[in-house]
Amino acid sequence: METNERDVLMTNGQSVPKDAKVRVENLDFWYGTNHVLKNVVLDIQAHEVTALIGPSGCGKSTLLRCFNRMNELIPGVRLEGRVLIDGRDIYRNADPVMVRRRIGMVFQKPNPFPKTIYENVIWGARVNGYKGNEAELVEECLRKAALWDEVKDRLNAHAYGLSGGQQQRLCIARTLAVAPDVVLMDEPASALDPIATAKLEETILQLKERYTIIIVTHNMQQAGRISDRTAFFYLGELIEVDATDQLFTRPARKRTEDYITGRFG
Amino acid sequence: MTSSQQYDERLENRRRRGLIFSSLLFVATVSGLVVLITLIVDVVVQGGQWLDWGFLTSFPSRIPERAGVKSAIVGSIWMILLTAGISVPIGVASALYLEEYAPRGWFLKLIRININNLAGIPSVVYGILGLALFVRFFALGRSLIAGALTMALLILPIIVISAQEALRAIPLGIRESAFALGATRRQVIWSHLLPMSAPSIMTGIILALSRAIGETAPLIMIGALTFIAFLPTSALDPFTVLPIQIFNWTARPQADFQGLAAAGIIILMIVLFLMNLSAILLRNHFEKYRLR
Numbered sequence: 001m002e003t004n005e006r007d008v009l010m011t012n013g014q015s016v017p018k019d020a021k022v023r024v025e026n027l028d029f030w031y032g033t034n035h036v037l038k039n040v041v042l043d044i045q046a047h048e049v050t051a052l053i054g055p056s057g058c059g060k061s062t063l064l065r066c067f068n069r070m071n072e073l074i075p076g077v078r079l080e081g082r083v084l085i086d087g088r089d090i091y092r093n094a095d096p097v098m099v100r101r102r103i104g105m106v107f108q109k110p111n112p113f114p115k116t117i118y119e120n121v122i123w124g125a126r127v128n129g130y131k132g133n134e135a136e137l138v139e140e141c142l143r144k145a146a147l148w149d150e151v152k153d154r155l156n157a158h159a160y161g162l163s164g165g166q167q168q169r170l171c172i173a174r175t176l177a178v179a180p181d182v183v184l185m186d187e188p189a190s191a192l193d194p195i196a197t198a199k200l201e202e203t204i205l206q207l208k209e210r211y212t213i214i215i216v217t218h219n220m221q222q223a224g225r226i227s228d229r230t231a232f233f234y235l236g237e238l239i240e241v242d243a244t245d246q247l248f249t250r251p252a253r254k255r256t257e258d259y260i261t262g263r264f265g
Numbered sequence: 266m267t268s269s270q271q272y273d274e275r276l277e278n279r280r281r282r283g284l285i286f287s288s289l290l291f292v293a294t295v296s297g298l299v300v301l302i303t304l305i306v307d308v309v310v311q312g313g314q315w316l317d318w319g320f321l322t323s324f325p326s327r328i329p330e331r332a333g334v335k336s337a338i339v340g341s342i343w344m345i346l347l348t349a350g351i352s353v354p355i356g357v358a359s360a361l362y363l364e365e366y367a368p369r370g371w372f373l374k375l376i377r378i379n380i381n382n383l384a385g386i387p388s389v390v391y392g393i394l395g396l397a398l399f400v401r402f403f404a405l406g407r408s409l410i411a412g413a414l415t416m417a418l419l420i421l422p423i424i425v426i427s428a429q430e431a432l433r434a435i436p437l438g439i440r441e442s443a444f445a446l447g448a449t450r451r452q453v454i455w456s457h458l459l460p461m462s463a464p465s466i467m468t469g470i471i472l473a474l475s476r477a478i479g480e481t482a483p484l485i486m487i488g489a490l491t492f493i494a495f496l497p498t499s500a501l502d503p504f505t506v507l508p509i510q511i512f513n514w515t516a517r518p519q520a521d522f523q524g525l526a527a528a529g530i531i532i533l534m535i536v537l538f539l540m541n542l543s544a545i546l547l548r549n550h551f552e553k554y555r556l557r
Contacts, residue, residue: 068445070441070444070445073440073444097448100444100447101446102447104445104446105441105442105445107442107445109438111436111438111439111441111442113439113442113443124448127446127447127448127449127452127456128446128448171442174442174446175445175446178446178447
């Protein structure tokens with residue numbers, strides 16, 4: 001049954017490597033009585049950017065939030081099926097605090113803490129018990145997030161003084177400080193102007209070398225530019241997942257084609 | 266064309282209505298202020314002549330010229346410090362539990378409704394409770410601590426409600442991003458929720474303590490004395506407070522005592538003002554965390 005599902009989804013004759021970084025097995029998810037994810041089966045490879053696309057309400061953000069157990073903060077949710085990271089179930093016999101440290105997240109709206117730039121980056125490391133050199137870690141993370149050159153002279157300035165794009169890259173730096181393997185991004189560029197978006201995308205491509213990135217986006221050009229694989233969702237179901245250039249040029253499903261060509265969505 | 270003209274004609278009317286509305290708001294503000302100022306002027310005129318250093322440093326007396334509010338001021342300060350010390354930690358802790366830890370459900374709703382009801386119960390009822398519970402059952406007597414415990418119960422709902430609202434006003438994004446970094450709930454509370462909600466929580470505490478300092482009925486119920494010619498040296502000593510002293514003086518027929526009562530009111534207002542001022546300064550200190 002499970003392999004059957006996989007065969008259907010993995011179109012164009014691609015096989016599934018055994019060592020998926022993130023594996024979603026028959027995942028169902030409810031907000032109260034609202035069934036928002038239906039039997040999702042998906043593998044995500046390490047050191048790739050995977051884009052989740054689909055019209056509003058298709059469940060892509062909900063799925064993203066299943067990867068770091070963020071959904072649990074909302075009362076009245078229910079989950080069935082499994083999510084495995086490196087082969088380990090993150091829901092059964094797992095501590096959500098540990099899961100969230102390993103699976104970082106950048107949100108739709110830039111949401112730095114009302115603290116200085118420095119404090120924003122170091123806080124997560126501190127609460128997780130970081131004992132090394134703080135200044136070095138801050139610099140390292142800000143460099144990885146391509147923000148260092150812009151803020152190195154004002155690390156003690158308040159984070160709210162940064163532009164939206166800078167704030168979002170600060171949020172990335174903050175996430176990297178706790179040394180995650182996987183970074184989730186929920187429409188990270190939707191509140192940014194085109195120049196800030198371009199810069200953010202460049203940063204994401206650089207991060208790919210060290211991290212596994214899963215990004216939800218409404219912007220199909222963006223998915224095309226930065227992702228290696230794309231998964232298309234519709235009404236809570238995974239319709240199709242494939243290499244991004246395949247999915248955008250030769251989609252296997254009619255519905256995918258309709259969506260990416262702008263016929264609905 | 267006609268419809269555009271129609272809108273222009275309405276504009277004059279809309280302006281007039283706006284003017285009437287803002288005038289009403291202004292009148293409402295002024296009427297409140299006028300009453301307040303009248304009250305203050307009246308009190309100062311009546312009590313001003315009785316205000317001197319001796320008034321502050323004398324114990325109450327049957328002779329108006331020798332009467333003062335020393336024991337009442339000291340009692341009020343004791344009372345407010347003890348009340349704050351009891352009610353603030355319990356109130357903020359309850360709010361944190363209810364907002365951040367308690368599982369959502371009908372039980373939580375029931376508690377919430379009850380707290381709201383408690384905030385509306387007349388203070389004299391708390392006095393009866395304090396008398397039965399603290400004075401008699403725990404045998405604390407007519408002591409400062411019995412009064413402070415009663416007062417703490419009285420203002421606890423106000424503190425809990427305002428702290429809950431303050432916590433609820435923190436944007437979801439702050440909680441989410443802190444949790445997403447692998448912080449525990451306790452760390453999220455101490456690093457973000459408490460510092461961010463501190464100014465609003467302080468406002469609630471100021472309001473609650475201001476109410477406590479002016480309350481008379483519950484303390485009369487538990488039997489606070491009106492004539493105290495010594496200072497309390499511990500929380501177990503009998504006491505009096507400014508409002509009780511004022512109440513006692515106003516109940517006397519002689520005009521001199523009416524003047525003393527007015528002077529007592531001035532002192533009470535000054536104490537209240539100083540208390541609020543220090544609380545506001547403290548709040549501004551916390552507000553720096555928020556910036557903008």
